[in-house]
Amino acid sequence: MLELTDDLRIGHPVIDADHQRLIEIINEFLEHSKTENNSQVLHETLKSLLAYGRDHFAREERIQRQCLYPHQQGHHHEHKSLLDQVREIARTYFIAKTKPLNQASVTEVNELLKAWLIGHVKKYDTSMRDWVAAPKEPAAAERLASPDLAALIIGPDPQSRTRLAELLTGLGAARVLQAADGFKGLELAFGDPVPDLVFCDLEMEPMDGAAVAGALRCSGKAYISRIPLLLLTASDDADAIQNAMNAGASGLYPKDFDPRNLGRLLNLAVKT
Structure with missing residues (x-):
């Protein structure tokens, strides 16, 4: 079972709680895909991911703006890309039905989940840690570098x-x-x-x-x-x-x- 390890923690309670929920979705998918039919597992997982993503990304971007994180726009585009991937997979298997529901479809969703957790959270979200995490000790504000600004x-x-x-x-x-x-x-x-x-x-x-x-x-x-x-x-x-x-x-x-x-x-x- 996956856990929210220290290398995945951002240091902001709301964001870390949301990432814990993502790990729960992944663990549920990994567990249920062993015993339940592909259609039910994929449908429930994609539905959960879409709802989670919409809510989490809105909260995370709001926190980024509040903390003056300078790369929020890049995160916004990354978030949109992840949600578009979820929608496209759902459309392919449940609306257009251009691909069969089988082990390959389970593997595709598994790869998406890995990309979300490792490619996005671990490699992307951790870059905002210094901006949004509460400081362990009070620190003096960084002054303007230019004396004549x-x-x-x-x-x-x-x-x-x-x-x-x-x-x-x-x-x-x-x-x-x-x-x-x-x-x-x-x-x-x-x-x-x-x-x-x-x-x-x-x-x-x-x-x-x-x-x-x-x-x-x-x-x-x-x-x-x-x-x-x-x-x-x-x-x-x-x-x-x-x-x-x-x-x-x-x-x-x-x-x-x-x-x-x-x-x-x-x-x-x-x-x-």
């Missing part, structure tokens, strides 16, 4: 802007500009000094954060089009998040993000 905050709520400006100043930002809407924000982004990075509220009117992203990325000036743009949102809407990323955002995070990784994230964003 200028940041721009765009958003309609002055209290939110002030709170973020204080965080950035505390991390060593030399200058923090503020704008209450997208139009004023773009004016500052194209002005002097040109900001090294931009934070922008996704939900704004009349120009939202996705529109600001598009305007920056379409700039004829390369040094402006490459400015890291981090969008902040109060929504967990997957389509809205993906649309914002497609518009050119460098990352999208909740407004109530955990600030302990902020300096680390910004140093990576500016370096990239």
Whole structure:
């Protein structure tokens, strides 16, 4: 029987509990495939995997955004690929019925489960351990590497802007500009000094954060089009998040993000 060993643990209780459930699904499949008919085993396993994957991936991506994990978008695509594989196998055997239900089909699902546990959890999820796991000892926040970094905050709520400006100043930002809407924000982004990075509220009117992203990325000036743009949102809407990323955002995070990784994230964003 498989177990959630230390090399598979991430250090976040919700994610580790979800991975324990994945191992239970795998163990149930391995046990039942010895004695039950292929159709029942495959149907129950694929059904469990699809339900598990949808819920787990949504939770995991929410945690990643909360902890400012910089590679969340890559995880999103990996998650989508895994769910697409489950759907395609289910379609092949139970809808289109283009392949027979036999030992080969059991082997195919077994390979998928191994890829999920070893290829995804062990090789992929463990990369976020340092970002999402609770620190064993309190550590000082990583300060900004650049001593003259200028940041721009765009958003309609002055209290939110002030709170973020204080965080950035505390991390060593030399200058923090503020704008209450997208139009004023773009004016500052194209002005002097040109900001090294931009934070922008996704939900704004009349120009939202996705529109600001598009305007920056379409700039004829390369040094402006490459400015890291981090969008902040109060929504967990997957389509809205993906649309914002497609518009050119460098990352999208909740407004109530955990600030302990902020300096680390910004140093990576500016370096990239």
